[in-house]
Every structure is written in structure tokens, then in C-alpha cells.
Amino acid sequence: MLPWLSRLCVCVVALLLPVACVRAVAPPGAGDREALAQVEDWEDRRSLGDGQLVAWAGGERGTAVRIRALRALARIQDATTLEVILAGLAAAEPSVREEAAFASGELAFSWEPLPEALKARLTEALRAAEAKEQDEGVQRALLEAFSKLGTPGAIQRLIERLTEERGRAGRAALALGVSGRRGVSLAEVPLEPVKALLGAEQPVETRYGAAYLLVYVKRPEALAPLRHCLSDADPDVRALCAKGFGEGGGPEELAALARLLADPTPRVAAEAARTLSRWASACSTECAPLEALGTLRQEARRVASGASASAHAILAVAQQGLPRAGRPVLEALRRALAEAGPPVSETAADDVAWLDCRLAAAMDRQTGALAQVLSCGGGRISEERRWALGLRELAQAQGPEGAPSAVPGLSHPDARVRLAALDAVGARPVPEAVAPVRALLKGDDAVVAGMAAATVGKMKVLEALPEVHALAARVPQEPDLAEPVAGALVALEGKAAEPVLRGWLAHPHANVRRVATEALTGLTGQPVRSARVESPRGTRRPPTAPAGATLIFRTRKGDITVALDAAQAPLTSGNLHGLARQGYFRGVTFHRVVPDFVAQGGDPRGDGEGGPGYSIRCEMTRRAYRRGVIGMALAGKDTGGSQFFFTHAPQPHLDGRYTAFGEVTAGMEVVDALLEGDVILEVRTEP
Template identity: 30%
Template structure:
């Protein structure tokens, strides 16, 4: 992830230029001259604990350029290198060179973000603030405790630091750190600032406040920004009103919230949809707005589909209301015949409308959704959602779910697994036996999509088996001694044993970070004492599984273990082929071309992987499997489910302040399931997301084609991807 010193043309948000301690991206001559150093640093970073000593030596005794890059590398290694990298970074905060102080602060922020923990650096960061400037302010948001908020409030009063301080307080909210009242009041004042960058940061922080109290002054500050000239500020303001459950209070203050559903910027409208779903009046307004948005779609505004689809999802359980039923019926009828609109868009609008209408009918017809205009992997999961919601006669649900579970497409089978718990609750002993047998088989499946879905489905099945009891919990430090007897029927006990054995067997063998971690978490949550060995073994695995293993062992009654330093092997890509090069990634999609400027000087391993995979044709034909309107569009998974990758993992390479634009609209990053678990999956931002900076690897920025990116829906595809090198 990266940072500031840019002008976001689409919103006129001018971010703060680098403060002391920020680095700058090299020019052409610098790129060529420092390529050997960057390659050396990257290779040491990738070895994690195995490269920490080399980076420590450079950070302490190298030339200045070596010191700055090595400090960034130590932050990326973080606690995977043991205690020494963090201690060295804290010590570097006392250096006499402001650039070194800033680099150390940025690195501490990255380390804290990657490992989501308190590094014990708050006091040292506050002491370094006069010398480290903006980099320290940013780090206080990522690595500081609640005790640093007075320092951040003071920084709000400095025009050079105001934006960074506001964003830092917003990150406190994301980290579940409550705002003190002086912090809240300072943000309220800054929300009316003349500088749009400072204003955005304040609204962002107020919108992201952790467990916000009812606070009329905050609500008033957010309402005042609903008419802001900067679309992303308007979007944050309505999102904040929704998150704070302050819609009624805002309406009471005279705010015209419904008009935001038709905002000229589709991203604002998408946030308004989410905010207004809490009440019947808001849902009726959404229904009216998405019908009008369909008119825009027919006039050639493809991003209007994001608002329509988000609106249909928001209304999925509300079609019993006449206004909503009328709107959905209209969309279901109009979409198939609107030939000027791409078929995928028509299919989503039609299918979501039909699914919502059927959900409201007492005599629901699941087959109506099975016939709508999307491909099986997109359409049939909607049917599974209806089964999970107990829609339709029980016999029809049984028959339909059996078809889904027997479907040749893994994504459909995975969706069917999510409906098993509902059928268990509604069904009889035969349904119970079939559900457990199906789940046990899926837990052993070779396909990661099916196995991942089985883990997700296991928790509600456990609860359905034993609705009145709880998992036995270790007591008094004695592993496996329940605090109370488990209240299970003989059938439930047998079913528990089957599931326990399947979960533990898969956990012992699983090496995928995300799937493995989910299994370990389930072992801990269900207090499966027989899984102790699986949790102990995973403690020395990849960082994602190791962290889950530590939580599992704690849940099973063992003392909180220290995760050992991790020595890793670099991924099988050639960073010398990209470092020092000027590279563009041209991604031709079903919505048009997107040209991305790649930044190998910031993320050499990730860019090298993108380049190597692209040149092999890996991305050609793959679908975008995740779209969250006004957030991201994500693709690059060969399974098109979110569960797949290239067969290797990438070291996390979050950027430092000054490395580049970061997660603004058009920012491009690597998706992961936790530190050092990224692969081939990547994403493009619809809007700014400061909380992603310093946590996710930022690899580039969209240069042209953002409108194409904004139009992408789940199921759109990469037609062809190519690397263009400037020579």
C-alpha cells in the first residue's frame, strides 16, 4: 500500500506532500542505479527471519539509501523475524536524521498493520513526532494506542499534518480503538475545513468511529457534508450516518437523504443504498431510485448497474412491500429485453429481482430463479440463498438442494453446502444424516472451493446438531476438561464425532493459509481437544496458519504460545526482470481496456508475479469474482471463487508514505488472507480506502480505463492481459 503527495483529479483531493521521513519513488536514472540494492533488499525481505540480520546490518551501518530501504524491509518482516526487527525500528526513531526517523516510523506502522497487534511503540513514536513529521503521524494511526490521541489532535491543528492526523484517527476506528471526546470534537471542527484533503480525513474518521455513541454534533457534522462538492466526502458522510444508525436523526435535522440515491456520482448513491436500508421509507426510496437508474443504464451509463444491483440486494427481503414489489417486477420484466445493455448486466438485474420477488411469495417457485438469465455459477447460488432462507416448500427445497450438491461446477456445490444447516433445522432424521455425510465428504474434497465452503458450513451444522448446548470448554488450565457436560442426543454425539474427525483430519493435512486457518479456528471454537496436535504443528507454518494455531491453542487451554520466527523461501519469480523497469499492465476486459502503471520499485515480488503470470496467459479468460460497489473489483483467481491462486504465496510488500498514490480510486493491490498469503488475486479500487494503505501490497495505479473498471460486475472477464515495457 502506498501513500500520498498526489492530486486525485476525479475529486480534487490534494493529499499532503511527503513530510520528513518519507521516501520518494526513483526517476529513470535512479531506477537503473539502485536496482541492485533494491533486488538485494527484496531478496532479504522475502526470506523473512532468514534475511533479518542482513537488513539489520544495512539499517544500522549502510549508506543512507540502504538504511531507508532496509528499515522498510524490517517493517515488512515485522514479528515474523522475531523481536529484533521491531526493537531495531523503535531504536531508529531516536536517530538524528529525520528521514531515518520517518522511515522507521512508517515501517512500524506497516508491521503493526500486518500483524494487527500492539508493538509497544506508542511512547517512542510520540517522542519522535517533532523530527519525523507526517510519517510519525501516520504510524500513530497504525501502531499507536488510545494514549496517542492527544498528539494526533494537536497535529490536526497543523495544516501540513491535518490530513494525516485525521486519517490516523480513522484508522483507530478500524482498529477498534474508541475516540476520546476531545478527538471527536477536533474532527467535527476539521470536517468543515476549507482544505478538501483535511475535510475528507475528518469525515472518514467520524464515519469509521468504533462503537460510536449517539452524538448529535457528530451527526450534524456528517449531515453538513452531504452536499460537499467532493463526491468521496459525500459518500463517506452518508456511509457514516448509516454506520452510526443516525438516519432518523439526520432526517429529523432536515437532511434530504433520499436525493443521494440519485447523486450524480454513482459511488455516493451506492453508499446511500446501504445507509437507507434500515427503515421502510428508505427501502421504498431505494426501490424508486433503482428504477430511475435503469433508465440511465439504458442511456449508456454502465456504472449505474452498480447502484441497481446493490439496491436489489438491499431489498432482497422486502418485496412484500407494494412499492418494492412493483419496482422489482418492473426491473425483472425490462431487463431481458434491454438489448443495448450487456447480457451479464441484464442477467444480474433480472435474477436478483426474481429472487427477491420469490422470497416474498408464500408459494415461492425456486425454479423461477433457476431459469433466469445468468450462467449456472452465478444464478444457482441465488437459489441456494433462498433455500438457506427457508423459501419454498420443504420437498422442493430438498430436491433443489440435491441438484445443487450434485452439480458439476464446484462453485454451485459450494453454494449448496451453505444451505445444509437450514435444511437440517427444517428437516427430519434422514435430512440430518444426509447433511452430515455430505459435509464430511466435502471436508475431504480435493477442490479448495468445496472444502472452504464445507468449513464455513460446519459451524452452523454444529450449532444445529446441538442447539441448546455449547462446545465443551477447557477449565482451570486442564486441557479438555469441560466446564459443564455437553447436552447432546445420541444422534448428535455420533454426528459430532463424524464432523470432529473430518475437521481434524483436514486441518492436519491442509497447507493453504486461508483454508488451514479456518480449520484451526473451528477446532478452537468447538474445543476439539483431539485437534491439539494439528494446532501445535501449524504453529510453525505460514504466518496466517501460525496465528490461527496460536488462537486455537489458547482456546484449548494452553498458555498463549509465542509464534516462532519464520524463515521463508522467496517465491518462484524473477524480480531482476522487473526492478528498475517502467512497466504497464494492459488488461482487456469485457467492459474495455484498463491500463495500469506497475510499481516494481515498491513491490518487486508482487509485480514480478503479475508479469510472469501475465506472460504465461494465466489471467486470460478469468472472471472477476468479487465486486463491492464503491470499494473494489477483484479477480485473478483461476477457480473464480476467491479460493484459488497460482500455487505459491507472495511476501507482503506494503508501501511507505511517499512511495506513491496508494489506495485512492484506481489503486491496484494484491488480495490476501493475511500476511504473506497473496498470490494471483488482485483488485482495483472504486474509491479511496485509507485503511488498506500499509496493510495490503500496492502494485500500481490505473492510468486509463477507470470507467471500464467501475462498470465491471461479478462474472465479467479478462479477455487478454499483456505487459508493456517502456524501453
């Protein structure tokens, strides 16, 4: 990262992704400090302060308070505040205009979508502001806002910027790609100017933006330039371009992807392996993609020698899965792990054992029945983890046979296994699962009961409606039940579920309201919106982390040092800092690792459904999700808790949605080496 000064703006610039300027503003006086504290309180309670917050966002208390008030509105996401946010786009101070542009994007990206009329108004205002904006920081923020808005007018303006000077063109390309990833049509995007942005003489940021657009434009004419960037000097560009061939390619692409399986950067090899695995899904017999994947036997030997990051290419294959014609590849990789010689350490032995089980589970997915996974791992992987892994794979099985093998898992004593079994029988229902699933609806574990509700909805078990309604009655006290219960109610009784769901529209938890609006919109065919509900005063708030605070995650593979962003995300940073001081993370695992995406941990249950027993609000920041950023995992608006993730590579589609609250400053090689099940020995805090 390189800092520089320009127009009183101090920027931290990543090599790949644009990040916002943190502009120098005059330090607040005593009166301002009091006002800023008041804004923070309103933001905590999701309150507009009887209109006072809106007035301050309009400039009533000066620049520093105005900027902070606009940030609060960005996080509250109340459609009635649109006009005061748009007024900020015309402010004299670039710092205010930039914050207003960010807030505009966040409002466009609300968890509850804006009505079409307001989207049109926002599009018009952003286009007018961008047409005359000269400040680079504000221009960046406006392009990002267009990507979150995704309307035809926003997309057209981004297209117009593809022929601007190279930095702006690269940022426009990235913004278009992010819109495409979110499902916006990019059919009108001309590709000739994009191809020019891939030249070796272009900055990495520009090349990355162009590649990102080509990946998500999903048009045949994008394949030739993507083939060219498979040999880019930057590993993140190479990995991105490898991802772009997920729908297929020809012999030249196959040869290039096969070479990338031996790339010195493991996340590049993982993307190549994932893409080739997708190609192999069409193979009914031995074929070239499967032959190429067979070369990963060398990576298996490296894992045994202690190179944990080399496991990611094999993990990508196992997670993606192979057709039955690929069974010899999975068997060969398991043999390579077994024949690599004694692992050099206990850690390497655990890596080998887990990869063996991952491959075994992929084999069971091919047949749709638990078999290989029941005896995998050489005794190093617990029976509970093996069952849970195998059952999750059954949910993705390729054939109908073997579904009854999931039923015994419904009565397993371990909650992780019961959840995985519910996933499996929900995907492939069998009559003998009905009784044990209904029994789980009445259990003490709310997570399992919620999943059981979702499962009886998928299975159309009408007799289970009384139990589902009993769970619905618990939603006011247990908000996490809302999503699975809403799905079950809609599936089992259709429009008759409306009264219950409408009762949730005024729930104090934002995510319950979001669930209700989505379900009711689907039921009625008309957009339904909830009202903003203020939290009461005295709502629990974690202490703020001290300035300059760091967390040191200790694992058997080494330490990961994270600098927390207490300035932009005091609540989220303070929450993790406080949990670490309590010893909360000791013995907790990284339960989810997706190569070239994230490593996620912090769940005491170990199944991705746990937390500290409370939730915190979102604090969307200007920090971009580049490689090595720590973010808060969510299940909806304001559902943060203890689960966090590290990014392996840039993830611009996460910007402005998941709170980014720090960055790895040492130990990124450890993040790259993490596998599912790796244990956090402890998290130390400094200071």
C-alpha cells in the same frame, strides 16, 4: 496528482489521502547494489541474515541500504527488531526517520498482534519522536503509525493534533477514523474541532479526513455535521457522509439521502441506496426509506440504455437486502428492468440480466428458500451462477423456513454451487445435510473439503472428526486448509486440538502460523506467538516486471490501463505481469463487485477461492489506497496469488495491510461500470 519539490523530497499528492514522500537519495554504488540485492533476498526468505539485516537497518552500510533494510523489517514483522526500528526515528536524515516511522506502523499492525508490553514501548517512542519532529513527510508517517497502533497513548496524541494547522489536523482526523474503523474506542475524541474542518474553504483532503472520523466515531452528536457534508462539492466526501448515517437519521437526512439517489456520481448514489436499505430493515410495512428506494426505477432504465455504472445503486440494495415489507420495491425494480425496452447492446443485456438475478436472490433471502433466482435473468445467466448466487443469499436468510432447499446444492457438479450450499447449511443447519457434507470432506477439491470442515464444525458433527484430522494432516502441503480446519478442530474437540495446532507454529507458511496462534490464543486464554521461520534458499520467485511496465485489461466495457509500481513492489508487479504474459487471465471474471469499495478479479475458479497454485509474500508499500489503486487480495499474511482488486474510492483502512502495487491511468470509467461476472478478455503487457 500534483508533483512538487521541497527539501529534496519529491511527493505525489492525492486530492483526498496523504501519500508518502519518495525522497531523493544518492544512487547506490556498486557495493550498495550488492547489499540491496542481499536485503531483497533476506526479505524474500523472511530472514534476518543472522543479525546482519538488523545491523544494516541500524546504519552500518549507509543511508540507502538502511532505508531498504527498514522496509524489509516492516514486511517481515518480527517483534525482536523493534529497537532497531525505533532507533531509526532519531536518525539525522529525514528519509530514514520516515522509513522508520512506516516500519513502526507496520510492526504495530502485524498479522500476529504485538504483546502489550511492546505496544507500550512503541507508543512511548512514537510519541517522543512525534513531539519534536519538524519534517512534514515524517509527521505524516508518524500519524499513520499512530492509527495502526491504536493504543490510548496513540489516540490521545492524534486528538491533540486535531487543533493544529489544517493539513495536519485533517490527517490526524483521518488517522483517528481509521483507528475507529478497526474497533478502537473514540469516545474521548472532541468533535468541535472536527466540525471546523468540514468548511467549504478547507482542502478536500482535510474535509475527507474530518468526514471519515465523523463516520466512525459513531456518536449521535456527529450526525449534524455529517448531514452538512452530504452536499459537499467532492463526490467521495458526499459518499462517505452518506455512509455515516447507516445507523439511522431523521426526516432531514432522509430527504438528503433520497436526493443523493440521483447523484451524478454513481458511487455516491450507491452509498445512499445502501444506507436507506439499512434504514428499511426496521420497516414492517411500507415506509419512507422504501418509498425513496422505489425511485431507483429510473436507474434501471439507464442500465438498459448502456449506463452500466448506474447499476451500482441497485446492486447496493440487492447486496444489503430488504425486509419482507420491501418486496414490492424489489419487484418494481425487476419490472423496470424488464420494461425498459430492448437493451442497447449485448453488454447492456447481460447487465440487466445479472441485476434481475441479484434482485431475485434478494427476494429469496426474504423467504429463505430458492424460488425466484431459479428462473431469473431471461436465459442469459447460467444455471450454476444462479444457484450459487441464490444459495449465498440463503446463508443470510431472515427466517428458518426453506433451509432444506440448500441440500441438493451439496452434490451439484459445479464447485461454486457446492461452496455456496456449504455456506447456506453452515448458517442454517438441517439434519439431512450431515451426510452430503461429510462426503465432501473426502473430495479431491481442497477448497470444498476445507469449507466442508468448517461446516461440520458449525454443525457440531462430532462423527466427522476423523475426516477433519485427515485434512489437518494435509495442511503441511496445502496451507490454504489451515483456517477452516483449525476452526473445525476447535469447534469439535476444544482443547484436545492443541497438539495439532501447536505443531503448526513452526510451519514455513506465515499464514498457517497466524491461524495457529489465533486458535491457540482463543483456546488457552493466553497470548500465543509463533516463531519466525525462514524460507529455504531457492524458493520460487516470479520475475521482476520491467521498469515502466503497464497492464491493459481488455473487457467488453472497454480497456483499463494500469501502471505497475515495480520500484516499490517488484515481486507483486512481476507476478501479475508474468501471469498476464502467460494468458492466465483470459476468460477470468470479476467475481466480486462492492459498489464504492472494490471490483475484484483474477480467480480462475470464479468463487473467490482460487489462485495460480502458489502464493507470494506481501510487499507493503507507501502507496495509499486512493481511488483507482490496484491491490493484491489476501487471505492472510503472504497469501497473494492472482487475485487483485481496483478501488472505486479511497480506502485508507487498507493502507499497509494489502500490497498496493499500481494505479489506473486510463479507463477508470470502465472500473466504475464493472459488475460481477464481467469477463476479462485478455490482459496485455507493455513493454
